Amino acid sequence: MSRKQAQEQLSEAEQKYRTLVEQIPGVVYVSPINDTTKEAYISPQLQQLLGIAPEDWNSGFFKSWLDFTHPDDRDRFWQAVKTTIDTGEPLSVEYRMIRRDGKTIWVRNQANLVLCADGETQVLQGLVFDISERKQVEASLQESEARYRAILEDQTELIARCLPDGTFTYVNEAFCRFFGLKQEEIIAQHYEPIVFEEDRERVLSLVNSISLENPMTTLENRAITCQGIRWTQWIVRGIFDDRGTIVELQSVGRDVTDLKLVEQALSENEQKFRAIFNQTIQFIGLLQPDGIVLEANQTALDFAGVAREEVVGKLFWEAKWWTNSPNTQSQLKAAIADAANGESIRYEVEVLGRDREAIAIDFSVRPILDETGRVTLLISEGRDITEYQAALHERYKAEEALRSSQDFLQKVANSVPHILYLFDLLKGTSVYLNEKSVTVLGYSPEEFCNADPQWFINCFHPDDQHLCHNLSTRFVHLQDNEVLSTEYRFRHKNGEWRWLNTREVVFTRDANGTPTQILGSVEDISTRKEAEVMLRQQAEGERLITEVTQQIRQSLNLEEVLNTTVNSIRQCLGSDSVAIYQLESDGNGHFAAESVRDDYPQRLELTMHPFSLNRDFSDYYQGLPKVFHEIQESDFSANLFELLQLYQIKAAIIVPILNGDHLWGLLIVHQCVAPRYWQEFEVNLLQQLASQVAIAIHQSVLYQQVQAANEELQRLATLDGLTQIANRRRFDEYLEAEWHRLKREQVSLSLILFDVDFFKLYNDTYGHLAGDDCLRQLASALKNIVKRPADLVARYGGEEFAVILPNTNIQGAICVAQIIGQAIRDLAIPHAQSRVCDRVTVSLGVVSIVPNSEISPPDLINAADKALYIAKQQGRDRFHAVSVVTPS
Secondary structure, eight states, X not given: OOHHHHHHHHHHHHHHHHHHHTTSSSEEEEEXXXXXXXXXXXXXXXXHHHSOOGGGSOSSHHHHHHHTBOGGGHHHHHHHXXXXXXXXXXXXXXXXXXXXXXXXXEEEEEEEEEEOTTSSOEEEEEEEEEOHHHHHHHHHHHHHHHHHHHHHHTOSSEEEEEOTTSBEEEEOHHHHXXXXXXXXXXXXXXXXXXXXXGGHHHXXXXXXXXXXXXXXXXXXXXXXXXXXXXXXEEEEEEEEOTTSOEEEEEEEEEEOHHHHHHHHHHHHHHHHHHHHHHHSSSEEEEEOTTSBEEEEOHHHHHHHTOOGGGTTTSBTTTSSSSXXXXXXXXXXXXXXXXXXXTOOEEEEEEEEOTTSOEEEEEEEEEEEEOTTSOEEEEEEEEEEOHHHHHHHHHHHHHHHHSTTOHHHHHHHHHTSSSEEEEEETTTTEEEEEOTHHHHHHSOOHHHHHTSOHHHHHHTBOGGGGGGGTTHHHHHTTOOTTOOEEEEEEEEOTTSOXXXXXXXXXXXXXXXXXXXXXXXXXXXXXXXXXXXXXXXHHHHHHHHHHHHHHHHHHHOOOHHHHHHHHHHHHHHHHTOSEEEEEEEOTTSOEEEEEEEEOTTOSOOOOOSSOGGGTTOOOHHHHTTOOEEESOGGGSOOOXXXXXXXXXXXXXXXXXXXXXXXXXXXXXEEEEEOSSOOOOOHHHHHHHHHHHHHHHHHHHHHHHHHHHHHHHHHHHHHHTBOTXXXXXXXXXXXXXXXXXXXXXXXXXXXXXXXXXXXXXXXXXXXXXXXXXXXXXXHHHHHHHHHHOOOTTOEEEEEETTEEEEEEETOOHHHHHHHHHHHHHHHHHTOOBOTTOSSOSBOOEEEEEEEEOOOTTOOHHHHHHHHHHHHHHHHHTTSSXXXXXXXXXXX
16 A cells, blocks of 8 residues: 555545544544644534634633633633643533623533553543533522422421431421421431430331331320420331332421320210219120120129120120020020111010029110111110019009009109109000109109190100000000010200100000000100210211311312312211301402202302401411301391391301411301200311311412422423423424324324524624524424424424424425425525525425334434435525335
8 A cells, every 4th residue: 555545544534533523412622731742623513512613713722711611610620620631530520611602501521631642742632512401400400499498498297307227317497496406406316315215115116117018107206395295296208219228217297285185185084984884873785786795884794793804805695794594695696686687675684693593684785876877886784673673573562452542552653763654545645654754854743644645746856756656556566564665855844855765564455455554664864865976976076087187198189178078077067058268368268168958048159258257367366266056146247147147047166277377268167947056076076177178278289389390390391491492302202202103093294304594604694692583583483383283393403493293294294394484584584694595594304204113213303304405405495305105
């Protein structure tokens, strides 16, 4: 090979590598370090990066580079270069530079110290590329992080994060206020000192139990705070890395001291009720519907001489209560089965006591039903009536001997603690009552015996008057000594309704055996019934709180939570209307949720609720409810009374809903049929539910804020900052998605790539600010032309734009390209240095294809790029179209 041929090949190789270098998306440079050579190189991308042509670059590379480096970053950049020169370590530094047009950009400079082939020359060989867009995204992320941190600091909940060993890494302001410490006094410290000493071992055990299988735990403990010892409730969640190793613990807590005090009060009340339960003279037991004993009072245990553990958890008829015969066991088993089916059973049974003597027991089993009518519990009652039966037997003997002595009968009857009566079925009235009628019901025996039958029926509660119909048929099948037990409501003389339990037997029959007179006893069971109702209401209230709490945890839909709350409250309390009224900043408001019964007189449609007219919200801001048992007895204004009468409101409870210190709204319960004396537990229930609603409001607001921030970040990540159209990232994502969709549907996809003719000359003539404005005008024109929802206009890079046209063949794409070219010419943007026109024009490459497995989206881009190149080769200010056909 001759020297000339070698030089030609060397020149050809040099040109090839120079061409490759100039395709790199960054500035490639070679700068000498020592004085053995003055040759240096910088790639043409310098024009795009700094707006300077390579031929205008000063030969003193680092001096020129420092001139365009931001003044605040020059020392840091030069120190990094000197370190690379001194140590030979690779250079990697990020800093700001100022383009010729005055715009500040961020760049990354990476270089290596290289010894040339002559063994003497040292050069710094490197690559500089623009990272401004990444820096903008990083700044946006930092702002987003700052917003989220501000949200955490505004929470009333106690929020903390710590390492697995218990060392705090973050606490919010509420946490610091609660414990009376500064952040610097808490961060890097262990949480153990703030936990009450007696609770530390349990807390550590629960926290240490968190794992990938059990990522969260809930605990309550006492804490040492600035207010003394307070009860706190915490939700602790583990944060894990990709290998499932716990790397951090996140805790959210709240002060539950007041709740603990309420629980303590409830516990004391339960102890009082249990004392009453155990001290009653009757034997009382609580059973499951299948006969398993849940509880027995002390009277029953003492009577049988057994311990509680000998009967609880065992079948009632098999437990060691007393000595039962097989017949008695079968009888008890059958009675419990009937009660489990909803029947109330009562009869007398004879058993053998501990001293083997016969004992008569008055035994009853009654079912307790839930709101669906299902039997959930059985109450068994019994009492030793041996002495009573003996006395009764003696009384019968005395009556036989002294039947003519009414005085004797009266004395015996008045000694019984219940009402005794003799009712004549033929006359339909009582022929005898003892004096206990005055004590129990307020009526004298004479008032009952002389009363009209209709008056007697009217004294029964309307729902129970059916018991008075066809009385004779109720007893026709009753055997002698068989007891018919009935519970019903009867009006006391003072107007109150009393629950009574009547036990009746046939006293006399006619010659045909048909009952003619009934002997009965009446017991006032109102207290027991009230206790049962209260227990049911309290259980329903607890169920309601649990239901609403679960709904809040499961749903971020505030409207759904509010509607569930008002519907559940109305069903639980049996009220006419329940509403949640949201207050607005100007004092007005609107109903955010409402639940009314079907025959409610009028739905609440006012924008101003009657109870907010006085605008005195001082009690509400303190979390205090307002309770009106009877509206007519309140000192409201005439205007307010008029509004209340419009909705026929007779009684109401208003509970504030506080979102932190902000009065968000009111939880309102109405009673319209009649005044109502609200129970304390009902008010407490509404306050608890209002607190749960406040939690739902709080978490809904947080969720909306996070959603808005995420949407804004997504928009910024896919938008070109200069032209406000889609950026290259959005272009790549959308082209990939449409390619796969149209590949399935086998429909055409078209792509137009175009750039501004002689844009470098435009920038050189008018400056880069004018160039940026030119690109913005082009983008605006594109948005007005390409309006189909499925089409996408994007800035592909520099002065290059792209248009994706799904469901469009080559003819349709050509039509769009022609419109784009003409529209840009119509903008009449002057371009004096253009070699094709005196105004700004564009060259367009148009390509269309039906996507298939033979080619990919990059192939489509390459085809459009080649078409664009041909349009330029053919003289610019025109388009070149290609329809790609692949072999089948």
